[in-house]
Amino acid sequence: MEDAIHQNAVDTEMNHDSIEENSDSEEDTIGEEVDFDEITLQKLKENDPAISNLCIQLNCDHNGKCFFSDIDWEKDGDCITGNTHLKCIHILATRRSRLTYILGEQGNKLPTRQQLQDFFSCIHRNCSIKELAINAISISEEFGCSLIEGLQSHPSLERLEIRACVLGNKGCTALGKLLKHSTSKVKEFSLYSCNKLDDEGLGIISDSILGNSRLKSFCLNGNNLKITITSSGWRALSTVLQHPNCKLTCLNLSNANIDSKGANTLGTALRGSTVKELNLSHNRHISSAGWQTLLDQLRFSTSIEILKLSNNMIDDGGLDILADMCGTFKSLSLNDNNLIGDSLSDDPGEVWQWFFNSMQRRGTRLKKLYLSNNYIDNGGISALGSLLRNMSTLKTLELECMSKSMNFDESNITPQGWVLFFNSLQDSNLDLVHLSVDDNSIDNEGLQLLVRLVSNMTSLKVLWLSRNRMVTPSGWQALSDYLQSPNFALEELHLGENRINDDTVIAFTSALTHNTTLERLTLGGYYDDDIDDEDEDVGELNQLITDRGWEAVSSLLCNKTSIMDTYNCNHSLQHLPDELADCLGPYLLLNKNKDKVEVARQKVLQIHFSDDDHDSKMQVLLDMELEMMPIAIEWMGRPTHDDWRGTSVSGLGLLYNLMRRLPDLFDSSAQKKFVGERKGKADL
Numbered sequence: 001m002e003d004a005i006h007q008n009a010v011d012t013e014m015n016h017d018s019i020e021e022n023s024d025s026e027e028d029t030i031g032e033e034v035d036f037d038e039i040t041l042q043k044l045k046e047n048d049p050a051i052s053n054l055c056i057q058l059n060c061d062h063n064g065k066c067f068f069s070d071i072d073w074e075k076d077g078d079c080i081t082g083n084t085h086l087k088c089i090h091i092l093a094t095r096r097s098r099l100t101y102i103l104g105e106q107g108n109k110l111p112t113r114q115q116l117q118d119f120f121s122c123i124h125r126n127c128s129i130k131e132l133a134i135n136a137i138s139i140s141e142e143f144g145c146s147l148i149e150g151l152q153s154h155p156s157l158e159r160l161e162i163r164a165c166v167l168g169n170k171g172c173t174a175l176g177k178l179l180k181h182s183t184s185k186v187k188e189f190s191l192y193s194c195n196k197l198d199d200e201g202l203g204i205i206s207d208s209i210l211g212n213s214r215l216k217s218f219c220l221n222g223n224n225l226k227i228t229i230t231s232s233g234w235r236a237l238s239t240v241l242q243h244p245n246c247k248l249t250c251l252n253l254s255n256a257n258i259d260s261k262g263a264n265t266l267g268t269a270l271r272g273s274t275v276k277e278l279n280l281s282h283n284r285h286i287s288s289a290g291w292q293t294l295l296d297q298l299r300f301s302t303s304i305e306i307l308k309l310s311n312n313m314i315d316d317g318g319l320d321i322l323a324d325m326c327g328t329f330k331s332l333s334l335n336d337n338n339l340i341g342d343s344l345s346d347d348p349g350e351v352w353q354w355f356f357n358s359m360q361r362r363g364t365r366l367k368k369l370y371l372s373n374n375y376i377d378n379g380g381i382s383a384l385g386s387l388l389r390n391m392s393t394l395k396t397l398e399l400e401c402m403s404k405s406m407n408f409d410e411s412n413i414t415p416q417g418w419v420l421f422f423n424s425l426q427d428s429n430l431d432l433v434h435l436s437v438d439d440n441s442i443d444n445e446g447l448q449l450l451v452r453l454v455s456n457m458t459s460l461k462v463l464w465l466s467r468n469r470m471v472t473p474s475g476w477q478a479l480s481d482y483l484q485s486p487n488f489a490l491e492e493l494h495l496g497e498n499r500i501n502d503d504t505v506i507a508f509t510s511a512l513t514h515n516t517t518l519e520r521l522t523l524g525g526y527y528d529d530d531i532d533d534e535d536e537d538v539g540e541l542n543q544l545i546t547d548r549g550w551e552a553v554s555s556l557l558c559n560k561t562s563i564m565d566t567y568n569c570n571h572s573l574q575h576l577p578d579e580l581a582d583c584l585g586p587y588l589l590l591n592k593n594k595d596k597v598e599v600a601r602q603k604v605l606q607i608h609f610s611d612d613d614h615d616s617k618m619q620v621l622l623d624m625e626l627e628m629m630p631i632a633i634e635w636m637g638r639p640t641h642d643d644w645r646g647t648s649v650s651g652l653g654l655l656y657n658l659m660r661r662l663p664d665l666f667d668s669s670a671q672k673k674f675v676g677e678r679k680g681k682a683d684l
Contacts, residue, residue, distance in 0.1 A: 030087045030131070037067055044079035044086075050643040052087045058116075058137075059094040059101060060109050069111050073118035080122040089123065092135035100166050100195075103137050103144030113143060120147045124154060131159040140168030140196060148174040152181040163192040172201040180211030190219035190252075199233035206240045213245065219252035221279075234262035238269035251275045254308070255282035260290025267297035270304070277306035281333065288315040288339060295321040304328070310335035310370065316351045323358040331368035335398070341375045349377030349412065356383035365393055372400035372436070378417035385424035392429040395459070403441040415443040415470060422449035431457050436464035438494070444475030451478045455485050466496040466522070473501040473544065480504075483511035492520040496577075502549035509556040512570055516596070520575040523553070553580060558587045560607050563620070571599045589646035598644075601635065605649045621658055629665065633658075 034040055036056040043051050060066050080086065093101030104113050111119075123129065132151070139148055139162075148171070151157060162175070179186055191197070191205075202220075209215055240246050251270075258266070263286045270278065278298075280286075286294065291314045298304060299321060307329055314322075314337045326332065334340075341351050352374070364387075376384070381402070388394065403413045413421075418440065426449070435454065442450065447468070454460055476498065482488060500523060512518060525543035557573055557580075559565040574591045576584060586606075590599050624632060636651035636658070659666050 033088075033090060041071070041076070041079060044083060045076070047083055047085060048643075049085045050645070051083075052085050053090075054086060054088070055090040055092070057092055057094050058111055066109050066111075068119075069109070069115065071115070071119075073115055073122060077118055077122040080119075081125045083126060084128050086126060086128050088131040088133070089129055090133040090135065091137070093137055100136050100138050100164070102141060102166075103139055103147060104141065116143075116147065120150055124150050127155050129154070130156055131161070132157055133161040133163060134165060135163045136165065138166035139171040139174065140166050142170070145170050145174035149177050152178050153183045154185070156185065158185055159188040159190075160186050161190040161192065162194055163190075164194065166195045167191075167201060168196045169198075169201050169204065172197070172204040176204045176208035179205075179208035179215065184212055185214060186212065187214055188217040188219075188250075189215060190217075190221065192219070193222040198228045199230055199236070202229055202233040203236040206236045209248065210240045210243055210245055213247055216247060217250035217252075218248055219250075220256050221252050221254045229257065229262075231259075231261050231265060234258065234265045238265050241266075241269040241273045241275070246274065248273070248275055250277040252277075252279040253283070254279045257285060258283045259285045260287050260293070263290050263294045264297075267294040271297055271300050273301070274303055275301075276303055278304050279308040281308045281310040281312065284311065284313055286313060288313050288318065291315075291318040292321060295325070299325055302328070306331040306368075308333040309337070312337055313339055315339040316341065319351060319355050323355050323362075326359050326364050326366070327362050329364070329366055331396075332366060333368075333370040334374065335370050336373040338373070338375060349375060349380035352376045352380035353383040356380065356387045360387045364391070366391065367393055368396035369394060370396075370398045372398050372402065374402065375412055376402055377412050378414060378420070381413050381417050381421045382424065385421045388425060388430055389428040392431065394430065395432055396434040397432055398434075398436040399440070400436050400438040400464070401440070402437075403439075413441065415441050415446055418442045418446040419449060422446055422453055425453050431459045433459050434462040435460065436462075437468070438464045439467040441470055442468045443470040444472060444478075447471050447475055448478045451482050455482050455487060458487050458489065460487075461490060462492040463490055464494045466494050466498065469497070469499055471499065473499055473504050476500050476504045477507055480507040480511045483508060483515070488515070489517050491517055493518060494520075494522045496522045496524045499544060501544040502546055502552075505545055505549035506552045509552045512556055512573075514568070515570060516572050518570075518572055519591075521573060521577075522575075523577045550580060553577075554584060557584050557591070558603060558607065563604055563608050566603050566607050567600050569603070571596045571603075586647055592645050598638075601638070601651075602647070602649060605651055605654070606647065609651075609654050610649065618657060618661060622661060 031050065031052045033053045033055045034051055036054060040051060040054070044054075056068060058068050080089075093099070101110075104116060106113070123132070137144070139145060151160075160175075160178070165171070167175075175189075178184065179189060189209075209218055241248065241251075253266075258280070263280075263283070280294075291312065295314075295318050298307075305328065307325075308331075310333045314334070316339075319334075319337075319340050322332075322334075341349060360383075371384075388397070403418075430453075432454075437450070442465075447465075450465075454463065476495075505523065512521075523545060525545065553576060555561075556570050557576065559569040571591055574588050576588060587603065590602055593599050621632060633655065636655040638651065
């Protein structure tokens with residue numbers, strides 16, 4: 001106990017210096033979303049800085065309670081109007097229903113129009129909100145439109161997201177007025193999966209984009225069959241993209257139901273636009289020939305730096321054109337383009353091999369490369385290895401599910417292919433931040449080479465190794481040394497659905513005891529591969545981790561053996577497998593606090609001094625050296641931070657018990673006698 005308190009005093013001073021250094025850079029960080037309830041309402045009234053991201057349900061919650069309707073927003077609205085810490089508000093109908101709520105609809109257990117007007121008035125007058133998201137609500141009626149239009153002159157709103165809402169032309173008109181208002185500060189505008197959006201509606205939105213010189217990002221994403229936009233609508237947007245007043249730098253048209261004709265129209269417009277980030281993923285209505293035409297037009301664009309083309313009908317011809325363009329990209333996403341290589345049935349990976357060799361010859365400045373779910377064979381992955389050896393700029397690499405073949409009878413990239421790939425990257429300049437090699441045919445030898453590779457990376461923060469079931473339990477032991485490597489700086493490690501057993505888990509947890517960086521660790525069983533595809537049952541879970549393994553993970557986060565063990569356990573992990581969520585949830589929440597010294601103190605207080613019977617632990621304090629008493633008293637009486645997350649237990653009860661047991665220590669008239677007695681006992 002004395003050692004823990006002494007170390008706590010040293011760590012506190014160092015930790016507070018660190019917090020002060022980082023305070024300015026994190027000032028505008030938006031925290032995790034918090035549901036609106038009685039506790040949150042009170043914190044809002046107190047202008048608690050911990051409430052920066054608020055989720056408000058307009059209808060009943062899962063318990064059938066309508067908390068929103070219980071609030072007198074005209075009376076209590078100051079909790080939002082005058083709040084200076086709110087950065088984001090998410091408004092939705094309810095989490096339990098997929099039905100779209102018509103804003104202002106009257107009925108049982110629904111908010112009244114007056115309540116909605118008063119509530120939106122609070123948002124209109126707030127000066128700190130930067131982001132507003134509206135979800136599963138119809139704003140196509142006059143009442144809903146009026147509430148949206150009221151946001152026109154909002155003093156701080158920069159990001160507006162409309163998700164799964166019904167718009168109609170009236171709703172689009174209201175949003176258009178908001179966007180092109182002379183005082184609008186909106187920089188990012190998103191429409192996700194919105195219904196009743198047609199050519200006229202897109203024309204209205206396009207006009208508003210042109211009228212907002214501050215708007216930098218427009219997203220029309222995830223709508224697919226819910227929208228009925230034809231070539232006429234895409235022409236309206238294209239006209240805006242070509243206009244010199246358009247300042248868009250980010251355009252997201254993923255899953256937007258674009259056909260080849262619309263793609264041709266957009267391609268022409270994008271040639272001379274200011275767009276730097278373009279997302280055209282999941283547009284499978286564009287034919288292979290349509291993609292070749294579009295990419296041939298984009299070849300002459302000098303502005304595009306980020307290009308996302310995942311899950312499309314791009315074939316060998318399209319990849320050929322892309323090879324000429326890659327020198328200008330900083331990020332390229334080509335996941336799930338299974339037509340590439342389809343024309344070369346004898347060697348489907350040959351075109352990828354040519355693509356990577358071409359990139360190597362021409363040079364590239366890529367920082368992110370996404371190639372998951374493609375038919376790349378051993379020759380292709382070998383060419384990729386040669387390309388990556390000198391790519392010191394690359395920070396993100398995703399190669400998930402790369403071992404499948406076109407006929408699924410054998411691996412496309414074999415275990416030996418992965419061995420050659422990882423071996424070719426030893427002693428390379430590659431220093432990634434994010435690496436994903438999920439769901440591949442990596443075996444024990446391949447994993448050993450991978451571990452050796454990442455052990456030399458000083459920047460790696462995220463590593464995905466899930467569903468690599470050719471690695472045996474003994475093979476996974478190779479990862480243990482990496483977890484203690486001086487270069488280990490991972491924040492996320494994903495190992496789900498692998499053949500990992502108790503012994504391996506215990507080795508992992510032992511290695512992670514004093515780790516200060518890892519925040520998320522996933523583990524878990526895997527499903528049998530021998531499954532009848534027509535059977536609804538996905539197979540029996542082969543769970544190799546038993547209670548013995550989970551107990552080790554539990555002790556990693558909160559070792560209750562002794563006070564010093566609790567103090568020295570891991571205080572960084574914030575996310576663990578679902579199997580441990582119930583019992584360790586409070587400690588995971590504690591670990592989300594940045595002040596790790598206080599986290600350690602709280603765990604000691606809550607585990608060892610939480611009950612009324614302190615006698616067994618109190619003796620540790622009674623036997624403490626007198627010189628340590630002031631530090632111990634300060635340790636017990638120390639307050640937690642205002643933005644503390646999770647349970648906060650005061651040490652004042654412990655301090656009170658100490659006063660009862662050692663009253664002379666707190667009595668100035670008796671202190672000399674007390675000190676003399678303690679000194680005499682020490683001499684004896």
